[in-house]
Amino acid sequence: MPPDRALPEAVRAERRAYALFFGALLLVVALCTWGVAFNPFELFGKGDAFWTFLSEDFWPPRIPQREGRLEAILAGIGVTFAMAVASATVAAVLAFLVALFASERVSPFPRLAPLVRGAATFVRNIPALVWAFILFSSLGIGTGVGFVALTLSSLAFLVRAFAETMEDLSQDGLESLLAIGATFPQRVAHGILPSCLGGFVSWYLYSLEVNIRASAVVGMVGGGGIGLVLFSYIKAFNYHVAFFIILLIAALVIAVDWMTGRLRKELAL
Amino acid sequence: MQPILSFRNVSKRYANGAHALEDITLDIRPGEFVSVIGPSGSGKSTLLRLVNRLIPATSGHVILDGRDMARLRGADLRAQRRKVGMVFQNYNLVHRLSVFQNALHGRLGHLGGLRGLLGLYAEADKRRAFDLLVSLGLGAFCYARAGELSGGQKQRVGIARAIMQDPKILLCDEPIASLDPASAKTIMETLRDETRRRNLACVVNLHQLDVARAYSTRIVGLRQGRLVFDGAPDALDAAALARIYGPGHVPAAAPEEAAHAS
Numbered sequence A: 001m002p003p004d005r006a007l008p009e010a011v012r013a014e015r016r017a018y019a020l021f022f023g024a025l026l027l028v029v030a031l032c033t034w035g036v037a038f039n040p041f042e043l044f045g046k047g048d049a050f051w052t053f054l055s056e057d058f059w060p061p062r063i064p065q066r067e068g069r070l071e072a073i074l075a076g077i078g079v080t081f082a083m084a085v086a087s088a089t090v091a092a093v094l095a096f097l098v099a100l101f102a103s104e105r106v107s108p109f110p111r112l113a114p115l116v117r118g119a120a121t122f123v124r125n126i127p128a129l130v131w132a133f134i135l136f137s138s139l140g141i142g143t144g145v146g147f148v149a150l151t152l153s154s155l156a157f158l159v160r161a162f163a164e165t166m167e168d169l170s171q172d173g174l175e176s177l178l179a180i181g182a183t184f185p186q187r188v189a190h191g192i193l194p195s196c197l198g199g200f201v202s203w204y205l206y207s208l209e210v211n212i213r214a215s216a217v218v219g220m221v222g223g224g225g226i227g228l229v230l231f232s233y234i235k236a237f238n239y240h241v242a243f244f245i246i247l248l249i250a251a252l253v254i255a256v257d258w259m260t261g262r263l264r265k266e267l268a269l
Numbered sequence B: 001m002q003p004i005l006s007f008r009n010v011s012k013r014y015a016n017g018a019h020a021l022e023d024i025t026l027d028i029r030p031g032e033f034v035s036v037i038g039p040s041g042s043g044k045s046t047l048l049r050l051v052n053r054l055i056p057a058t059s060g061h062v063i064l065d066g067r068d069m070a071r072l073r074g075a076d077l078r079a080q081r082r083k084v085g086m087v088f089q090n091y092n093l094v095h096r097l098s099v100f101q102n103a104l105h106g107r108l109g110h111l112g113g114l115r116g117l118l119g120l121y122a123e124a125d126k127r128r129a130f131d132l133l134v135s136l137g138l139g140a141f142c143y144a145r146a147g148e149l150s151g152g153q154k155q156r157v158g159i160a161r162a163i164m165q166d167p168k169i170l171l172c173d174e175p176i177a178s179l180d181p182a183s184a185k186t187i188m189e190t191l192r193d194e195t196r197r198r199n200l201a202c203v204v205n206l207h208q209l210d211v212a213r214a215y216s217t218r219i220v221g222l223r224q225g226r227l228v229f230d231g232a233p234d235a236l237d238a239a240a241l242a243r244i245y246g247p248g249h250v251p252a253a254a255p256e257e258a259a260h261a262s
């Protein structure tokens, strides 16, 4: 092992930087743990209650026997799936229209583009769950409001994603359509859409995956669907059935991820 | 004959202060094949972009087919742009669409409303696009994606698109700069033949002197945004070249390109 000073300055500087980074990380984690007043090692040490809860109250999963209960759960899964697909799709169509005005290179009003992007960023940084709470307070609970909350957050996300996809498009193909005398809608339909469709579909599938997870959570706070069904079983201390529902949700998430993965492959995105 | 394109004391200064063109006055008539030569940065691309107002002139008048481009807005501007077929160094095709669709884009300016949005081209236009592509040697590639073609083939699609516009004038910005000599020859011949056959005017920016000499009816020389030569290819002597490129900077002819002269 050569002595340290034999190493080039650049390598030593990199080592110092890493040492500093991990030292600082350790300090921050220690401070944060102290701040939340919970020692994560307690879970393993004094966490018997927690493990008993998992192994005895949750396990094994149970399919509810009473008439109509299983049907209600399956219907809930269906509603959650429908909410996710509908909100992602409506959001994608709206986001496409809005994104046209969010990119300086494409928008007929380039000066307004930063405003549109700013608004989208603002809405996006508020999670769907918070939107759901805000909307439930003003509009009451139900799948309709859950749908609006999911649509709003995916819309804001997709506006940014679509606008960036269009920014990446080379200006050349669009300039030729401008020179031809094509109108703005024509340039969109014949230049932007064919060039960006793959990117758009890819982002749409991603937001579909996100919405499946989010719609289960939004459902728990009043958005309907499987989330609401799950919450009612937890409130009734019926943990075995709750566990069965959690497994169903996991299966739904995995199935949708698998499906979107297949679609990406088939479309060669 | 009336000029199809006139520059009257045209100057262009970019927002960053660059004086791209200074007091250009120029008339171009149907049937003319005009090469614009000059060092890089002398304002050749700027000159072409002013014609269909992809960029606006700072002062002076650009008059296309009897109309001052500066005054036009919206539908009037688009109607003028239809008359100008443009061919680009980078071809500027929509790569994901077929060769056929790219050629038909030339008709977009003629299609209004919903038909234009959905690309519902007239049968006659489709037949004409197909025949044109066949005559340019692209018959076998009509349904290939434009992105999959070679450079020379892409440029022929670019020309087909420009011709589908039924333009009165063709503007070509370094159309052969990215091509091998054989493809470059095909492209220049195509441009010359189409210009003759349709009695168009054609303005081509070039940096290959010998190509300019071989194909042009007239050569225009720019230096630092000023028009320093305007005459027949024969009149382009050593003194004129020194005015355009500066003494000692006249580009040497590449051997393959010299063989183009016909």
Ligand SMILES: Nc1ncnc2c1ncn2[C@@H]1O[C@H](COP(=O)(O)OP(=O)(O)O)[C@@H](O)[C@H]1O
Residues within 6 Å of the ligand: B014, B015, B016, B018, B019, B020, B038, B039, B040, B041, B042, B043, B044, B045, B046, B047
């Ligand atoms: N979009 C632009 N913004 C600012 N300056 C530009 C722009 N385009 C060109 N210029 C400047 O204008 C001058 C002429 O450029 P250009 O017309 O592209 O010349 P050429 O095509 O002969 O190389 C150059 O000095 C160039 O730097």
Ligand SMILES: [Mg+2]
Residues within 6 Å of the ligand: B044, B045, B046
């Ligand atoms: Mg140029």
